[in-house]
Amino acid sequence: xxxxxxxxxxxxxxxxxxxxxxxxxxxxxxxxxxxxxxxxxxxxxxxxxxxxxxxxxxxxxxxxxxxxxxxxxxxxxxxxxxxxxxxxxxxxxxxxxxxxxxxxxxxxxxxxxxxxxxxxxxxxxxxxxxxxxxxxxxxxxxxxxxxxxxxxxxxxxxxxxxxxxxxxxxxxxxxxxxxxxxxxxxxxxxxxxxxxxxxxxxxxxxxxxxxxxxxxxxxxxxxxxxxxxxxxxxxxxxxxxxxxxxxxxxxxxxxxxxxxxxxxxxxxxxxxxxxxxxxxxxxxxxxxxxxxxxxxxxxxxxxxxxxxxxxxxxxxxxxxxxxxxxxxxxxxxxxx
Numbered sequence: 001x002x003x004x005x006x007x008x009x010x011x012x013x014x015x016x017x018x019x020x021x022x023x024x025x026x027x028x029x030x031x032x033x034x035x036x037x038x039x040x041x042x043x044x045x046x047x048x049x050x051x052x053x054x055x056x057x058x059x060x061x062x063x064x065x066x067x068x069x070x071x072x073x074x075x076x077x078x079x080x081x082x083x084x085x086x087x088x089x090x091x092x093x094x095x096x097x098x099x100x101x102x103x104x105x106x107x108x109x110x111x112x113x114x115x116x117x118x119x120x121x122x123x124x125x126x127x128x129x130x131x132x133x134x135x136x137x138x139x140x141x142x143x144x145x146x147x148x149x150x151x152x153x154x155x156x157x158x159x160x161x162x163x164x165x166x167x168x169x170x171x172x173x174x175x176x177x178x179x180x181x182x183x184x185x186x187x188x189x190x191x192x193x194x195x196x197x198x199x200x201x202x203x204x205x206x207x208x209x210x211x212x213x214x215x216x217x218x219x220x221x222x223x224x225x226x227x228x229x230x231x232x233x234x235x236x237x238x239x240x241x242x243x244x245x246x247x248x249x250x251x252x253x254x255x256x257x258x259x260x261x262x263x264x265x266x267x268x269x270x271x272x273x274x275x276x277x278x279x280x281x282x283x284x285x286x287x288x289x290x291x292x293x294x295x296x297x298x299x300x301x302x303x304x305x306x307x308x309x310x311x312x313x314x315x316x317x318x319x320x321x322x323x324x325x326x327x328x329x330x331x332x333x334x335x336x
Contacts, residue, residue, distance in 0.1 A: 022104035031061035077117035178297035185320030198296030209284040230311035257286035
């Protein structure tokens with residue numbers, strides 16, 4: 001199969017994810033898997049390695065006793081993963097089939113159910129080992145050893161994988177959420193709040209650098225916005241250009257400039273980064289974000305508006321439509 005770009009893979013995977021998400025007790029399934037495998041793995045290891053094993057002192061995780069695992073779904077996944085002829089396209093086809101089967105579950109539950117399906121196969125080997133522990137075949141021992149190592153390793157790293165996956169999926173969902181918003185924008189306030197904060201919450205505020213005070217976000221309502229995206233390495237020359245633009249639009253009540261700082265790291269930010277942010281605010285006479293934070297739509301901004309390290313000025317009209325993705329490239333990008 002031809003190697004696909006990250007964007008192409010995202011476009012294939014994201015449509016398999018349905019909304020709203022089907023409720024599922026992922027914590028109980030994880031605890032159940034942990035308890036079962038915690039007992040099974042030492043037993044299998046004792047057969048393969050000849051060591052003694054005991055499950056008496058193993059600590060079990062608690063879970064909802066009313067929880068019923070979706071056995072039919074797990075069997076379906078297990079069959080999909082193990083009963084396929086190996087060829088070049090099999091991994092891709094299997095992945096897409098599994099994602100379609102689990103479309104109504106959250107992303108971390110998809111991962112958890114897939115691991116549980118692996119555990120079903122492991123359980124078959126475990127049962128076989130219990131029945132034939134007195135007359136063990138070397139080939140069987142190899143299988144048991146393989147599954148023991150595979151499942152044990154997967155279980156130990158599952159929480160870490162889930163957390164990493166959740167972060168990547170959150171980025172992916174943010175990208176598509178913002179992209180969809182710009183297909184049918186309603187008005188500038190909605191677009192701005194979703195692009196920057198990822199929410200329609202009206203509690204967010206902006207900082208007025210000229211008056212040195214916080215203001216309600218509705219100051220941008222029905223305005224043309226010049227959104228300045230940059231890192232904290234904004235140079236004086238760039239600030240001077242923005243000042244000249246700010247002076248020009250000062251008497252034009254329908255225009256506002258908002259600086260959106262894009263830090264290179266995730267919060268919490270060190271004191272020196274916060275200090276740099278405050279010093280840049282002191283040089284400005286327009287609106288900025290109240291504080292340093294992660295920009296919700298940053299992946300969209302980087303991919304669609306080509307933001308990298310150099311500052312860009314994105315012009316958005318009162319209807320939430322993008323009129324220019326970088327007015328810094330020339331005066332033609334300015335709406336006046």
